[in-house]
């Protein structure tokens with residue numbers, strides 16, 4: 001079975017800057033980590049491969065440093081890694097991201113299953129998975145917590161707000177996996193060394209994809225950030241309750257009673 | 263991919279996708295109908311509700327009472343269970359035929375599954391998880407805002423060259439409109455046929471879950487804790503206070519991430535949006551992502567030991583102290599006052 005996993009490097013949330021002109025995140029030079037949910041993606045794919053054989057390719061789009069996320073994937077046991085990196089991919093919204101990822105997917109022969117995370121820690125849209133499925137023209141099975149494959153059929157347990165559903169589809173298909181649906185393996189020092197020393201990360205630019213260059217990156221993104229601003233909450237007239245704690249508590253209870261809150 | 267619509271001017275009107283469960287519309291869809299109604303007045307266009315499912319014959323009127331001028335109903339046994347493939351086929355077909363300029367969707371699990379895909383097929387943008395909506399009347403543009411990365415940053419997102427402009431909006435952001443039973447409108451049956459043989463995905467089983475804290479959105483009182491609570495047992499203390507007040511327990515995202523509280527209790531941009539009469543915030547700093555989910559609370563009490571905490575800017579009452587000193591005394595005094 002041929003599995004492709006889409007994984008993403010996300011900035012460490014404490015260190016964030018954006019381009020004041022385009023409103024897009026500046027990712028270069030900001031320390032990144034593998035999107036936590038995408039560790040579940042890798043673990044899901046590795047477990048399926050252990051059961052059914054085949055090989056796994058990890059695919060990521062991002063600046064050069066996103067290679068680190070792919071090396072991490074390789075150290076966990078992923079077979080191949082491809083990084084889509086090119087200035088012209090920069091500033092992509094979910095549609096332009098999914099478009100580029102799907103063109104890369106089309107170059108990988110006989111893909112049976114694509115695994116994405118439910119959500120990234122920075123974009124947090126959960127849109128890339130479904131949009132890749134659309135461009136690749138295959139069914140999508142989202143919010144998966146359990147996955148089973150029998151021959152050419154995949155079955156997942158899907159978690160929605162207030163129910164679980166069992167969905168079944170033919171392959172090829174795309175699934176998005178829930179955060180925390182499994183416990184990702186931790187690679188050994190040896191495996192990490194190997195991933196950096198013996199394995200290769202293929203680097204593809206816009207020239208390697210057969211697509212319309214107008215649909216990549218910022219110019220290919222229908223959504224734009226018009227304004228980024230510091231939010232000023234409408235200040236309320238805050239009243240400080242001071243004094244001995246039991247007095248404060250009694251004052252508060254009295255206030256609540258006056259306002260019919262208790 | 264078509265970079266732009268050929269004639270975006272042809273696109274007119276606001277649509278609300280109405281999600282339903284066993285025939286009953288989701289609350290968020292009704293909230294969106296109310297908002298769509300006010301945006302439509304600014305753009306001088308009509309509001310259309312798009313409803314899909316099985317056995318919906320009597321549902322149209324209610325949507326009109328909530329603000330729709332027109333209801334399109336796709337009613338067929340094949341639409342009984344929500345399935346991306348089937349639903350997206352029908353919606354795309356209706357959109358291409360009737361050309362709305364704005365399409366609003368609840369950011370529920372199924373809304374967030376369906377609309378990115380619909381948008382990709384239409385080659386337009388889908389703005390995810392908005393917490394505010396407006397329009398630029400002159401440019402006829404929807405402005406969808408949401409908290410951005412970082413602590414107190416918001417972003418206005420637009421989709422200027424493509425139609426329809428699609429946005430998913432968090433449940434609870436807008437008020438439930440008041441029904442107006444005198445409103446009249448048009449109800450249209452969508453003639454859409456999908457054959458089961460052509461559908462690749464089957465729903466084999468559905469099991470309802472009992473979800474704890476599912477009623478946060480409707481709660482009149484909430485006691486919420488943040489990282490300042492410091493440990494899982496701290497939430498047991500807050501629960502005790504909550505029970506005395508007849509309140510629900512809530513949380514910021516971090517205590518959920520570290521496993522002190524179950525995810526259903528998360529409040530904020532990526533959690534629930536609440537609007538209680540009383541919100542007691544314990545050990546919460548007041549980051550915008552959290553604020554976005556509770557700013558409509560009527561009476562906010564903040565207990566935080568840092569006098570400079572952001573939350574004091576939008577609280578009504580402030581207790582600058584250690585919550586572990588304040589909450590037990592508050593519990594004690596409440597118990598006393600209730601015994602009287």
Ligand SMILES: Cc1cc2nc3c(=O)[nH]c(=O)nc-3n(C[C@H](O)[C@H](O)[C@H](O)COP(=O)(O)OP(=O)(O)OC[C@H]3O[C@@H](n4cnc5c(N)ncnc54)[C@H](O)[C@@H]3O)c2cc1C
Pocket residue numbers: 013121122124410411412413487488489490491513514515516517528529530531532533544545546547548549550551552555565566567568571583584585586
């Ligand atoms: C894309 C994105 C989406 C997000 N979505 C959400 C969301 O939906 N909901 C959400 O809540 N957050 C969300 N966040 C996270 C958000 O930015 C903040 O990190 C989070 O809300 C902070 O939680 P907190 O106030 O509990 O913790 P902190 O910011 O760590 O604040 C803890 C506070 O407790 C006080 N304190 C400590 N000890 C005590 C004590 N003993 N007594 C009294 N006070 C004490 C401290 O002074 C401090 O002010 C999101 C972030 C991102 C990037």
Ligand SMILES: Nc1ncnc2c1ncn2[C@@H]1O[C@H](COP(=O)(O)O)[C@@H](O)[C@H]1O
Pocket residue numbers: 006007008035037038041059060061062094097101115116117118119120121122123124125126127128129
């Ligand atoms: N730049 C990217 N490269 C590879 N995969 C991505 C990228 N962006 C998003 N994804 C995938 O899509 C999922 C959802 O991301 P998002 O839509 O950003 O919330 C992630 O968990 C990844 O699996």
